[in-house]
Amino acid sequence: MPYTYNTPAQQEEMLQAIGADSVDQLFDVIPDSMKLDRPLNIPPALGELELTSHMQELARQNTNITENTCFLGAGSYDHFVPAVVDTLAARGEFYTSYTPYQPEVSQGNLQVMFEYQTLICQLTGMDVSNASLYDGGSAAVEAMLMAISITRRNSKIIVLESVHPEYRQIIKTYFATIGTKVVTVSDASDLQSVLDQSTAAVLVQSPNFFGGIEDIQTVAEQVHEAGALLVCSIDPISLGLLKRPGDAGVDIVVAEGQSLGTPLLYGGPYLGIMACREEFVRRLPGRLAGQTVDEDGKRCWVLTLQTREQHIRREKATSNICTNQGLFALRAAIYLSVMGPTGMRDVATLCLQKAHYAQQKLTQLDRFESIGDQPFFKEFVIRDKQNDIAGLLRKAADFNLLAGVDLGRWYPQLEDCLLVAVTEKRTIHEIDQLVEVLGS
Amino acid sequence: MRNKHATQLIFELSTTGRNGVVLPECDVPTRDVDQLVPASLLQSDCPPLPEVTEPEVIRHFTNLSTLNMSVDTHFYPLGSCTMKYNPKRNERIAGWDGFAQLHPYQSESSLQGMLRLLSELQQMLGEISGLPAVSLQPAAGAHGELAALMVASAFFKQRGENRTKVLAPDSAHGTNPASARMAGFDFITIRSQADGRVDLEHLKENLGDETAVFMITNPSTLGLFDDQVQRIADLVHEVGGLIYLDGANMNAILGVTRPGDFGADMMHYNPHKTFSGPHGGGGPGAGPICVTETLRPYLPSPTVSFCNESKTYYLDEGSEDSIGRVRSFFGNVGVLVRAYCYIRTHGPDGLKRVSETAVLNANYLLSRVKEFLDIPHGDRCMHEFVASAAPVKEATGLKQPAMDIAKRLLDYGFHPPTVYFPLTVPEGLMMEPTETESKQTLDAFADTLRTIVQETAETLHHAPHTTIIRRPDEVMAARKPMVKWTENAD
Numbered sequence: 001m002p003y004t005y006n007t008p009a010q011q012e013e014m015l016q017a018i019g020a021d022s023v024d025q026l027f028d029v030i031p032d033s034m035k036l037d038r039p040l041n042i043p044p045a046l047g048e049l050e051l052t053s054h055m056q057e058l059a060r061q062n063t064n065i066t067e068n069t070c071f072l073g074a075g076s077y078d079h080f081v082p083a084v085v086d087t088l089a090a091r092g093e094f095y096t097s098y099t100p101y102q103p104e105v106s107q108g109n110l111q112v113m114f115e116y117q118t119l120i121c122q123l124t125g126m127d128v129s130n131a132s133l134y135d136g137g138s139a140a141v142e143a144m145l146m147a148i149s150i151t152r153r154n155s156k157i158i159v160l161e162s163v164h165p166e167y168r169q170i171i172k173t174y175f176a177t178i179g180t181k182v183v184t185v186s187d188a189s190d191l192q193s194v195l196d197q198s199t200a201a202v203l204v205q206s207p208n209f210f211g212g213i214e215d216i217q218t219v220a221e222q223v224h225e226a227g228a229l230l231v232c233s234i235d236p237i238s239l240g241l242l243k244r245p246g247d248a249g250v251d252i253v254v255a256e257g258q259s260l261g262t263p264l265l266y267g268g269p270y271l272g273i274m275a276c277r278e279e280f281v282r283r284l285p286g287r288l289a290g291q292t293v294d295e296d297g298k299r300c301w302v303l304t305l306q307t308r309e310q311h312i313r314r315e316k317a318t319s320n321i322c323t324n325q326g327l328f329a330l331r332a333a334i335y336l337s338v339m340g341p342t343g344m345r346d347v348a349t350l351c352l353q354k355a356h357y358a359q360q361k362l363t364q365l366d367r368f369e370s371i372g373d374q375p376f377f378k379e380f381v382i383r384d385k386q387n388d389i390a391g392l393l394r395k396a397a398d399f400n401l402l403a404g405v406d407l408g409r410w411y412p413q414l415e416d417c418l419l420v421a422v423t424e425k426r427t428i429h430e431i432d433q434l435v436e437v438l439g440s
Numbered sequence: 441m442r443n444k445h446a447t448q449l450i451f452e453l454s455t456t457g458r459n460g461v462v463l464p465e466c467d468v469p470t471r472d473v474d475q476l477v478p479a480s481l482l483q484s485d486c487p488p489l490p491e492v493t494e495p496e497v498i499r500h501f502t503n504l505s506t507l508n509m510s511v512d513t514h515f516y517p518l519g520s521c522t523m524k525y526n527p528k529r530n531e532r533i534a535g536w537d538g539f540a541q542l543h544p545y546q547s548e549s550s551l552q553g554m555l556r557l558l559s560e561l562q563q564m565l566g567e568i569s570g571l572p573a574v575s576l577q578p579a580a581g582a583h584g585e586l587a588a589l590m591v592a593s594a595f596f597k598q599r600g601e602n603r604t605k606v607l608a609p610d611s612a613h614g615t616n617p618a619s620a621r622m623a624g625f626d627f628i629t630i631r632s633q634a635d636g637r638v639d640l641e642h643l644k645e646n647l648g649d650e651t652a653v654f655m656i657t658n659p660s661t662l663g664l665f666d667d668q669v670q671r672i673a674d675l676v677h678e679v680g681g682l683i684y685l686d687g688a689n690m691n692a693i694l695g696v697t698r699p700g701d702f703g704a705d706m707m708h709y710n711p712h713k714t715f716s717g718p719h720g721g722g723g724p725g726a727g728p729i730c731v732t733e734t735l736r737p738y739l740p741s742p743t744v745s746f747c748n749e750s751k752t753y754y755l756d757e758g759s760e761d762s763i764g765r766v767r768s769f770f771g772n773v774g775v776l777v778r779a780y781c782y783i784r785t786h787g788p789d790g791l792k793r794v795s796e797t798a799v800l801n802a803n804y805l806l807s808r809v810k811e812f813l814d815i816p817h818g819d820r821c822m823h824e825f826v827a828s829a830a831p832v833k834e835a836t837g838l839k840q841p842a843m844d845i846a847k848r849l850l851d852y853g854f855h856p857p858t859v860y861f862p863l864t865v866p867e868g869l870m871m872e873p874t875e876t877e878s879k880q881t882l883d884a885f886a887d888t889l890r891t892i893v894q895e896t897a898e899t900l901h902h903a904p905h906t907t908i909i910r911r912p913d914e915v916m917a918a919r920k921p922m923v924k925w926t927e928n929a930d
Contacts, residue, residue: 044787065542092511138768323722353468
């Protein structure tokens, strides 16, 4: 029992104070018929040393991207994480604290939330950000639910097929239960035919799942004409260069915030970003930190607008969400602070240039061609004329290259296509090696 | 130590021209950006973020951290939150490249260690709950509740039953009704009796053909084990409904009793509580759910399975009936890795000892606190109990003595209990010491509480006296929300 202190003598004293004969007696309220009459059938306890070697064995059975070169993306990206992020996030005062219900002893976390909300607004150009949600996918579904509540239209939402397939699956799960129709359209040019006065919202992703940059502003005009809201899922790294969604008429912005200072973690925990226009602030799900003053007039921060939340409103709450991703919002706040305006511009520029270099080199090979001519940011699709993506990935793996994501897994019509992501971490040498291996 | 000068926001530290990071020169041939992306899609300026150096960032956030109470620094008996010690070895292991630097779309063959870990965790959670079918995907307890209610909805739909109502006692967490609504159900509150147990008569009146799920937290938020739970389960099952167990309080019953053995059909865990993933200042958590074999086909996908032929682990997309995904990728894996480490370092005996010690500590604290505060629900509890400061109200005339006591505890260096929850106890103070606190700490806390309840109304009402801020104006914050910094706003 590694983490309890009380000695048998102390336990005896405690039992006496309680007036119980034994610890077992404290469980008398549980009828014997319900008690487990055997030990749990789980492996016996390991000591720290044994655990460490066991975990080393498990870790060794995984191919990690530190020892391999990662061109995988599709919503989870191998970006540079400055050392300050890990150093600060490892402080026990941050990661072993909890929800700031007592503002007097939580000003650290509350100020971080407030700064995070501000940084997200600065990055996206939106008026208001919440203090974060679970991940990009559940943020997208929460935004669609929010749009339904704002527009009071609950019969239909529209989602572009170029939105992350897993986000679309989550939306399908949630809306199947509550009975709202989810219409999927193949691209923005098809929107006009399905948009009508019963549509609550349209979900667009830019850069989209295939890396392509959408003309958000034009889509926004179309969507607003039908009285619907535009929800846009973005890549926060792209906003070092691309037009901010707040300047393009987007109503609710959501994003996967993993790129902002969080490693890949096999998919989580990540960071769900959500920001909206001012007028929707009371419809936002999740926590919000707000500025106020204390009894002595001193500036300080508190959780605010809590009457939206489940612990007060119960079944009438804007969402059932009860946590934010505090530690990962902290990481994003540190990341954005240390990167600053020029750092974000530089990262985005490096991604853009390197991705274009890689795309050009790959499509110069006889074996590959590009599909479509949409401008792209850090990710692109190549078609394998020999239609052997599995073989290509295996070959690349022999050279410690994780070459890309097989699109056939979600889009049968793209079974001969590979999605390649190139971040600022990839060097010309690594890109050239990828080109050489895939072309050989 | 707190730095009194560090009072600014990161934005107020900004100086034009500073930056905190230097990125490498671009090593590939470049083209003009507007040749690659049409100018209409580009932003003309850099994003208007603060301009600060690395040392400024370090000092700023380090100083902010010193303004928090935390488990690493203080006793934190926040009821219902299980603020136990977070083992450092688990933190370190979860950060290894072999677990942290894995991409969710790597091939299964390149992830066998991770998939094995997740598969074993599924099995262990199934065994601990007595509910063998497990999905690790939900990202938090509330998310697990929602996913499980969706499972129930799909199950009834498949059987052609139109069941529209979810029920829970008045002492339930607010997430229960909120999740029920999000899953498309109507919600009905069932009364508790004076002794804190579910009012069976009121329950019976509300059971019928339309009953989908009864949600129960057992032990309850009052820290009481409802010994009627089997009877409740029978009643709900008789009308064709399902029992959902809110697993927030699993820390009381590990290895002692199992939800699956007292009638639950579905439940979630909070691994960030029970299995000591840290709370992270309010997240991330995780919310794995466990269900009966009957409900397995409806679980969110994917789960991890083992192929006996190839002797490999793989992501199992499940049956046609699966509700589908509730989260991108596999879920909050980092939290699950810590939970795995925690369970493996405890084993069957260790887990049982966790609950025994948590219950012993709570009962001991109760025995001390009852000397000077009301304990409306008796002399015994499980892992937590709710005291009432109502007598202090009478004695002092204070309007909100629970709040005042909580604030005064801050002066003495203790994190307060959860206050005013559950809603059924007037002036409630919900205390959960956890198993990782010593008798000395519990004594010091109880002694302090005793001192506080004897202090003058004046002292209590104006507490805290020594914290860096005192009683922020929450009404003003809500009336005119200022939820971001803007230049020249002050």
